[in-house]
Amino acid sequence: MKLYDCTRAPNPRRVRIFMAEKNLDIPKQEVDLAKGEHLSDAYRAINPECAVPVLELDDGTTISEVLAICTYLESMAPEPLLFGKSAEERAQVLMWNSRLEYNGLAGVAEYVRNTLPGFKDRAISGTHNYAQIPELAERGKHRSTAYFDRLDQHLEGRDFIALDAFSIADITAMVVIDFARWLKLDLTDGNPNLQRWYQSVSTRPSAKA
Amino acid sequence: MKLYDCTRAPNPRRVRIFMAEKNLDIPKQEVDLAKGEHLSDAYRAINPECAVPVLELDDGTTISEVLAICTYLESMAPEPLLFGKSAEERAQVLMWNSRLEYNGLAGVAEYVRNTLPGFKDRAISGTHNYAQIPELAERGKHRSTAYFDRLDQHLEGRDFIALDAFSIADITAMVVIDFARWLKLDLTDGNPNLQRWYQSVSTRPSAKA
Numbered sequence: 001m002k003l004y005d006c007t008r009a010p011n012p013r014r015v016r017i018f019m020a021e022k023n024l025d026i027p028k029q030e031v032d033l034a035k036g037e038h039l040s041d042a043y044r045a046i047n048p049e050c051a052v053p054v055l056e057l058d059d060g061t062t063i064s065e066v067l068a069i070c071t072y073l074e075s076m077a078p079e080p081l082l083f084g085k086s087a088e089e090r091a092q093v094l095m096w097n098s099r100l101e102y103n104g105l106a107g108v109a110e111y112v113r114n115t116l117p118g119f120k121d122r123a124i125s126g127t128h129n130y131a132q133i134p135e136l137a138e139r140g141k142h143r144s145t146a147y148f149d150r151l152d153q154h155l156e157g158r159d160f161i162a163l164d165a166f167s168i169a170d171i172t173a174m175v176v177i178d179f180a181r182w183l184k185l186d187l188t189d190g191n192p193n194l195q196r197w198y199q200s201v202s203t204r205p206s207a208k209a
Numbered sequence: 210m211k212l213y214d215c216t217r218a219p220n221p222r223r224v225r226i227f228m229a230e231k232n233l234d235i236p237k238q239e240v241d242l243a244k245g246e247h248l249s250d251a252y253r254a255i256n257p258e259c260a261v262p263v264l265e266l267d268d269g270t271t272i273s274e275v276l277a278i279c280t281y282l283e284s285m286a287p288e289p290l291l292f293g294k295s296a297e298e299r300a301q302v303l304m305w306n307s308r309l310e311y312n313g314l315a316g317v318a319e320y321v322r323n324t325l326p327g328f329k330d331r332a333i334s335g336t337h338n339y340a341q342i343p344e345l346a347e348r349g350k351h352r353s354t355a356y357f358d359r360l361d362q363h364l365e366g367r368d369f370i371a372l373d374a375f376s377i378a379d380i381t382a383m384v385v386i387d388f389a390r391w392l393k394l395d396l397t398d399g400n401p402n403l404q405r406w407y408q409s410v411s412t413r414p415s416a417k418a
Contacts, residue, residue: 048359049308061297067276068303074298087284088270094277099258103335106315123346126312127353135342139333146337150257 003028004046010105010179011066012053013209017171018070020206022077026055034118039127048049050127067097070168082168089163096162103147104176110140112182129181144180145187152191159200166201174201213255213263219314219388220275221262222418226380229415230269231286235264243327248336258330259336276306279377291377305371305378312356313385319349321391354396355391361400362418370410375410383410 003019005012005028019026031037031052038050046063047054055069056062063069076168084090113119114137121129123136151173155161162169176196177187188194201207212228214221214237228235240246240261247259256263256273264272264281272278283292293299322328323346330338332345360382364370371378386396386407397403410416 048363049312052405057297063300063304065304065307066305068300070298071297071303075299087281088266090283091277091285094280095272095274098274098276104259124352126352127359128352130348130352131344133342133344133348134344135340139339139342143333143335143337143339150336154257 001026001058002056002080004031004043004052004056005029006052006135008034009033009052010109010175011051012205013178014066014168014171015053015055015069015073015174017175017206018073018082018168020209021080021082021149021171021204022073023082024073024077027061037151044191048127051125064130067143080166082166082171084163084167091170093162093167096167097172100161100169100172100176103143104151104173105179107142107144107147107183107189108176108180110136111138111144112140112179114140115183141183143187144176145185146188148177148194149191152194155197157195161195166204170197170201210235210267211265213240213261213265214238215240215242215261216368218242218261219318219384220260222387223275223377223380223384223388224262224264224278225418226381226384227282227291227377229418230289230375230380230413231282232289233282233286253336257336260334282321289374291375291380293372302371302376302378305376306381309370309378309385310361312352313360313382314388316349316351316353316356317385317394317396318390319345320347320353320394321346321349321388323349324392340349350392350394353385354394357396357403358400359385360402364402366404367402368406370406375413377409379406383407383416 003026007030030051037043038052046062049064051064053069054062054064063072105167113123114120115130121131123130123132155177160170161173180187186200212235219395246252253259255271258273260273262278264278272281282394293302323333323341330340332339332341369375369379370382389396397407
């Protein structure tokens with residue numbers, strides 16, 4: 001197996017943390033997004049959507065999209081379970097993970113990619129170039145901030161987001177918070193429950209991945 | 210069990226088709242999005258993200274987000290499997306479903322919600338009001354059209370999107386194509402493989418759900 005990775009990007013980091021929690025040591029190949037390597041013909045043959053991460057299996061099958069990769073790894077290496085133990089737990093994990101992707105990750109991505117000069121004409125990831133939209137940067141900032149304020153209320157009296165145990169929802173939330181720091185936005189600001197939770201999850205060894 | 214539903218909205222329809230494929234007959238409660246019922250305090254207690262669909266279990270547990278609901282239903286009623294039979298198949302289904310959500314569903318939602326007068330100040334679903342952004346409408350139209358052009362190439366020689374069998378990825382794609390018709394955009398236009406596939410899946414009895 002091999003992971004097509006990008007050290008700095010948030011989505012590959014979600015997979016790296018997921019692997020670290022499971023003590024999986026899978027070879028990684030860095031894809032240089034800054035140089036546009038993901039837009040090359042060679043990389044399009046691996047993922048026509050021009051995105052990282054991609055997990056390549058030994059038979060050559062390629063799996064892109066974080067949820068697909070992590071679900072596959074959960075089957076291959078179940079311990080520790082990061083999607084819950086039962087159908088009910090799995091539903092809660094997927095629900096929180098989807099919410100975090102929709103308002104958290106997408107909101108911060110809108111903010112970052114429509115603001116930083118490095119993303120000029122790359123306002124959204126993928127195959128095409130799109131111009132930055134300043135209104136979208138503002139909306140993304142508001143949307144993600146409002147979401148993490150709601151998440152703070154949810155975390156009152158809780159150690160983890162979806163279950164009584166660490167799950168992929170915690171990974172997604174931690175990565176989004178660190179992604180927002182690209183623009184010095186602290187999503188935990190004024191949110192004591194979120195701060196307590198973040199202090200705890202970000203000191204796990206896997207957080208360095 | 211009960212499904213909080215909205216007949217016209219695309220995401221609840223994905224769940225209704227999923228249930229119809231499995232012959233599940235679950236009571237539905239209509240949520241009147243046009244009247245803002247999803248923004249009421251009563252509905253926020255069911256889903257603080259103010260979105261449909263939500264599946265309420267008999268013990269009162271609520272599950273929101275299409276993927277979480279459908280994964281739960283797949284465990285409760287496995288036949289026919291709509292997420293694949295093996296870890297490898299499941300990864301392909303989730304990969305294609307995520308791609309369809311990212312460029313297909315999100316793209317069409319950007320186009321529709323930033324264009325139609327009925328979505329004035331509701332340019333994105335959820336808890337907050339956001340103004341329409343005309344540039345985002347154009348981007349969403351381009352993004353979804355470009356994605357379905359790529360999907361047409363993928364469908365060459367294939368009967369279904371992710372597997373040799375119908376899956377949730379086919380449901381998502383069909384619902385997105387029908388959603389785009391709100392603005393008379395035909396995503397199958399000029400795409401013969403997509404047209405053949407759409408003719409086939411849209412005549413399944415579940416498509417009426």
